[in-house]
Amino acid sequence: MKEKIRIASGQGFWGDLIDAPVDQVMKGDIDYLVMDYLAEVTMSILQKQKNKNPLFGYARDIPDLMERILPVCKEKNIKVITNGGGVNPEGCANAIIEVANKLGIKNLKVAVVLGDNIIDKIDEIIDEGCQLNNMETGESILPVKDKLLSANVYFGAKPIVEALQKGADIVITGRTTDTGLTLAPMVYEFGWDWNNFDLISAGTVA
Incomplete structure (x- = not known):
């Protein structure tokens, strides 16, 4: 169990500056890179894209970003958590795995959180x-x-924590609370009890 962790917030919305997470990975002493891509209107846009092409539906700048940062993330053991999977987290994960294969990166564990999409x-x-x-x-x-x-329904930090417990290097989700993305690594690394509301509240505010 760690005494402290450093969490970098690399994206605040879809279309945010792509150089920010690159700098954080390359220059920062961080343990986690967290990226929030989604808003309500973003979900509708992504669903329209998926309706036209079932391979789409996620933030398609993620593979390009991963190509730039993935080798360093592996070297420095930086885990990545993002809701950029949009309405197609599996498609996003597959695209990341393709990048990893292209770069010759092996033993990369990419977890996908499913279940938020209830349109059907x-x-x-x-x-x-x-x-x-x-x-x-x-x-x-x-x-x-x-x-x-x-x-879509909102997930919190719990499924992300479960993915980390199973050894995930990268966690791709759909609709997840903004705070859940950053709370998850704290719960996982510090072993917080979900019923310790003081700690969970502090992590949520952080």
């Missing part, structure tokens, strides 16, 4: 009696249900 379960959820209403107006989702582009 909306009818089932409604049939079970769950009312999906607009939070601001209270209007039912039914009149616009057939126009939905994406529907």
Whole structure:
């Protein structure tokens, strides 16, 4: 168990400066590189892209970034956590593995967190009696249900912690809370109990 870890936040949104995470990996004494790509509108854009091409649906600048930083990440044992998987985390993971193979990097463990995408379960959820209403107006989702582009639930840090416990070097998620991305390595490295709300709160604020 470590006494301290350094977590670098390399991206704050899709389209953020790509040089920032490169500098953090190359020049920083860090243990984790965390990258947040997603907003609500981003999910819709990514879903549109996936509808046109099932190989898409993730932040497609990630493979180029990985090509620049992956050798150093392996050398310095820097783990990468990102929600840049969007609506296609598996596609993103496959693209990263292709980069690793191209670079001759072996034994890279890439974990994928799935389950946030519920677009295909909306009818089932409604049939079970769950009312999906607009939070601001209270209007039912039914009149616009057939126009939905994406529907996702938020995951927190837990599935990322599970991936780290299984030895993941890189964790790719879909819709995950911003704070979950950075909380996960703290829970994992420091062995925090999920019921210790003081620590979990402190990690969330951090």
